[in-house]
Structure formats: structure tokens, C-alpha cells
Amino acid sequence: MILCITPNAAxxxxxxxxxxxxxxxxxxxxxxxxxxxxxxxxARAVQTLGRQALCAGFLGGHxxxxxxxxxxxxxxxxxxxxxxxxxxxxxxxxVENTQQVLEIYEPGPPLAGGDWPRLVxxxxxxxxxxxxxxxxxxxxxxxxxxxxxxxxxxxxxxGRPVWLDTSGPAxxxxxxxxxxxxxxxxxxxxxxISTPITTPPEAAQAAGRLLERGLAAAAxxxxxxxxxxxxxxxxxxxxxxALAGVSPVGSGDSxxxxxxxxxxxxxxxxxxxxxxxxxxxxxxLSPGGGRFTxxxxxxxxxxxxxxxx
Numbered sequence: 471m472i473l474c475i476t477p478n479a480a481x482x483x484x485x486x487x488x489x490x491x492x493x494x495x496x497x498x499x500x501x502x503x504x505x506x507x508x509x510x511x512x513a514r515a516v517q518t519l520g521r522q523a524l525c526a527g528f529l530g531g532h533x534x535x536x537x538x539x540x541x542x543x544x545x546x547x548x549x550x551x552x553x554x555x556x557x558x559x560x561x562x563x564x565v566e567n568t569q570q571v572l573e574i575y576e577p578g579p580p581l582a583g584g585d586w587p588r589l590v591x592x593x594x595x596x597x598x599x600x601x602x603x604x605x606x607x608x609x610x611x612x613x614x615x616x617x618x619x620x621x622x623x624x625x626x627x628x629g630r631p632v633w634l635d636t637s638g639p640a641x642x643x644x645x646x647x648x649x650x651x652x653x654x655x656x657x658x659x660x661x662x663i664s665t666p667i668t669t670p671p672e673a674a675q676a677a678g679r680l681l682e683r684g685l686a687a688a689a690x691x692x693x694x695x696x697x698x699x700x701x702x703x704x705x706x707x708x709x710x711x712a713l714a715g716v717s718p719v720g721s722g723d724s725x726x727x728x729x730x731x732x733x734x735x736x737x738x739x740x741x742x743x744x745x746x747x748x749x750x751x752x753x754x755l756s757p758g759g760g761r762f763t764x765x766x767x768x769x770x771x772x773x774x775x776x777x778x779x
Contacts, residue, residue: 472730473600473630474513475593476527477618478578478608480560481537482506484719484758490565490572499566502758505541506560508606508635511723511760513546515749518762519731524549524600526593528610530579531556549596551589555579564717564757571717580612594624601734604726605644606635613640619647626650631686633730635722637661648684653726655691667692670707674698674779678705687739689729691722691750696774699729699743704778708743710751711773720759725750727760728767744774 484502504510505525513523525546529537530553537557541548558576565571597603603625609617622632622644631650634641637658645652645662656667659676667673670692677688677700691697696709728749732742748771752762 471522471524471600472513472516472734473524473526473593473597473603474509474516475603475605475621476507476509476525476607477589477605477613478507478558478610479510479527479529479534479537480506480558480576480578481533481540482560482562482759484562484564486564486566486757488566490563490570496563500757503536503540504758505537505544505546506759508723508759509604510541510546511720512604512606512727514544514760515720515724515727515753515762516731517545518760518764519727519749521731521734523547524596526596527551528553528581528585528589529557530554533557533559549592551585551592553579553582553585562717562719564719569715569717571719573719578608578610581610582612585612586614586617590621590624593621594628597625597628597630600630602650602730603630603632604635604730605632605649606723606726608636609640616643618644622647622649633726635726645683650685651687651689652680652685653689653691653722653729655722656693659690670695670698670709670777671779674700674705674707689725689743689746691725696747697725697743697750698779699739699746701739703739706740706743707777707779708747709775709777710747710770713751713754713770715754717757718754719757720761721750721753723760724753724762740776744771744776747774
């Protein structure tokens with residue numbers, strides 16, 4: 471089982487519109503309401519790949535109950551930390567046939583004093599049967615300064631390797647706990663090492679530098695150019711074929727799901743990177759995060775180029 475933690479969960483509303491112009495009315499042709507946040511995207515991708523996922527994080531109010539019900543309808547199991555405050559709503563507008571996306575993310579309600587310690591304890595208990603843990607996304611306002619390092623420390627002390635995917639101050643705080651693995655994009659990696667990153671070789675060098683911080687593995691996504699992975703055994707770049715995608719939202723989360731499931735199955739790091747890039751690329755073919763078919767992923771996987779760096 472893979473535990474997927476979303477500290478700042480949301481109700482995701484994805485709207486597909488023919489066009490989006492200021493001052494004009496946009497009438498959606500499709501509306502998708504779903505349990506939202508990066509961890510939920512990881513979890514649904516994990517299940518598509520044939521593994522069991524357990525979701526965890528804060529939920530609250532009417533919106534939180536709706537998120538829990540939407541997750542249940544998808545077959546996503548949850549271990550929720552309930553609060554009084556309403557769970558946030560995030561709106562994603564996808565302009566059809568253009569690959570243009572407008573993302574409007576609410577910050578989420580601030581935490582009360584005892585909320586975060588309670589989440590740490592509940593997640594530690596939920597993770598007792600997990601093979602691996604994915605900690606994904608932003609933190610709610612009001613988190614203590616040592617969050618999420620304390621969460622990573624508690625899980626890894628119990629023998630549960632943690633893969634981290636966050637950004638900004640939360641990323642810097644979390645790295646002090648030395649998670650097992652890190653998955654970020656070029657912008658986030660460039661901010662960490664104070665060096666712009668635009669190419670896979672540059673990303674591979676950055677991933678190697680991140681290993682020096684005590685990580686066992688570092689993966690950096692490079693948009694349409696694929697992603698790189700660095701471990702003690704080597705550095706690799708996996709490049710997908712050119713695709714006419716619908717939306718990139720959730721592709722990084724699908725990438726992480728592909729990576730951790732392959733590693734949990736005993737595949738090599740290079741093979742896991744190929745599966746991860748194929749899952750991330752397949753995700754671009756559909757609206758909504760973490761949604762792709764095994765058929766699409768398998769077709770793309772056969773076209774992935776793998777390079778040693």
C-alpha cells in the first residue's frame with residue numbers, strides 16, 4: 471500500500487471551455503468535480519497502475535465532506551483529519567484545443583494550534599502498513615515552523631521511506647529531515663540551488679547536487695523534455711514522444727505515482743523513470759489530475775528514449 475498525504479486538500483473544479491477571454495462569458499462544455507490536491511492525483515494514478523493507495527490529510531466542513539464522498543466514489547480509501555474550517559476550493563479552467571490552462575488555487579483555512587500535531591500522529595498510525603509514503607502539495611496556513619520535517623521524521627523513524635513533492639519554504643523545511651526521495655520541477659530545483667535550469671543535463675547536475683543533502687534519490691521533471699533521476703547508482707534522462715495534450719495538470723503527480731509504484735515492484739531506477747515519464751505524459755491526454763489509461767501509458771512507454779547522463 472502507498473500512503474498519499476495531501477496536507478492542504480481541496481475540492482477541484484475543472485472547467486472545459488471553448489475559449490477564455492476577459493469581458494466575455496465562458497460557458498463550460500464539461501465540469502469535473504473531484505477530490506483535489508496533489509496527493510489525490512498521486513493516489514488515483516497509483517490505483518490505475520494496479521497498486522492500493524490510502525489518502526490522508528485535513529478535511530473540514532461541508533466541502534470536506536463532499537471531497538471525502540467524491541474520493542469514496544472513485545474507490546480511494548481515506549484516513550482524514552477532520553476540522554471545523556471549510557476545505558478550500560480550487561478552480562482549473564482548461565481551454566479546449568489550445569493546451570491553455572488557468573489555475574486558481576485558494577490558500578486553505580489556517581490551522582488551529584493542535585491540528586498539525588494531530589495530523590502527524592494520525593498519519594504515523596495510518597502509515598504502519600505502507601510500503602512507501604508520498605507527501606505532496608502545499609501546506610495550510612498556520613503550520614508550525616518544523617512542518618513538514620516532523621512528519622517526515624516520524625514516518626521514516628517507523629521505517630517508511632518518504633517521497634516529497636512540495637515547493638517554497640515548505641520544501642526547504644522538509645529537506646532538513648532528509649526524505650528518502652524528492653520529486654520537483656526545474657523551477658523548484660533552480661530555486662533550491664540558486665541556478666537556472668532549462669535542460670535535462672542541467673537538471674541531472676542539480677539532482678546530483680541534491681543527493682548531497684542526504685537524499686537517496688532526486689527526480690526533476692523538465693516539462694515536455696521528460697525528466698531526470700539521480701541515485702547513487704547513476705543519472706538518467708527519460709524523454710517522451712511529442713504529444714498533442716489536453717492539460718498538463720496532475721502530470722507531475724502521475725509521474726511520481728509511476729516512479730514509486732515501479733520502485734515498489736523492484737524495478738531498476740532507470741526502468742522506474744521510464745514508467746514515471748510515460749505515466750506523466752499519458753496524464754496530459756485527459757482533463758483532470760492523475761487520470762490516464764494503462765493503454766495510453768503502455769503506448770507511450772514503448773516510445774520513451776532513455777539516456778545515461
